[in-house]
Amino acid sequence: MIIETGNAAETESFACQVSKGLSPGDVLILTGDLGAGKTTFTRGLAMSMGMDPNLVSSPTFTLMNIYPGTPALVHVDFYRIPDGGDIFFEELDDALNGNAIVVIEWGDRFLDQLRDMVQGKLFIGRFTVLGEELREIMIEEDSYYG
Ligand SMILES: Nc1ncnc2c1ncn2[C@@H]1O[C@H](COP(=O)(O)OP(=O)(O)O)[C@@H](O)[C@H]1O
Numbered sequence: 001m002i003i004e005t006g007n008a009a010e011t012e013s014f015a016c017q018v019s020k021g022l023s024p025g026d027v028l029i030l031t032g033d034l035g036a037g038k039t040t041f042t043r044g045l046a047m048s049m050g051m052d053p054n055l056v057s058s059p060t061f062t063l064m065n066i067y068p069g070t071p072a073l074v075h076v077d078f079y080r081i082p083d084g085g086d087i088f089f090e091e092l093d094d095a096l097n098g099n100a101i102v103v104i105e106w107g108d109r110f111l112d113q114l115r116d117m118v119q120g121k122l123f124i125g126r127f128t129v130l131g132e133e134l135r136e137i138m139i140e141e142d143s144y145y146g
């Protein structure tokens with residue numbers, strides 16, 4: 001799936017569309033420059049899952065936010081973890097147990113490790129800044145099988 005959005009609200013409603021194809025256990029890796037819209041997209045997912053969008057903020061410093069619901073939405077940000085760093089922590093392991101939908105900003109740098117941890121489907125969303133408010137968002141299921 002590939003789309004161009006012209007403002008943040010359009011990115012949020014695209015996320016609503018995407019959320020319809022997600023099940024508990026699925027993981028979405030979001031990659032792209034700072035300000036490209038990864039957190040905005042996550043806010044759209046939360047909205048479509050019936051959560052308060054005001055709860056959604058970047059977990060850059062907390063590493064992980066959990067937005068309660070059925071299923072819960074777990075929002076992770078690996079921005080501060082250096083390349084080759086250790087992404088294992090107990091809360092993440094719990095979050096990947098299959099009961100939540102998990103979004104991981106900057107997760108592409110740890111793709112190999114995540115492939116081994118994910119129980120459901122793994123999707124990769126690539127965000128590109130095309131203009132002040134113009135963004136390209138490409139989402140595909142991870143094509144690795146093994
Ligand atoms: N088309 C768009 N999609 C997403 N965000 C947009 C768009 N146009 C402008 N913005 C703005 O760009 C910023 C994106 O920030 P954020 O979602 O935190 O990015 P990231 O998490 O990728 O660093 C927000 O201030 C948002 O309002």
Ligand SMILES: [Mg+2]
Pocket residue numbers: 038039058105
């Ligand atoms: Mg962000």
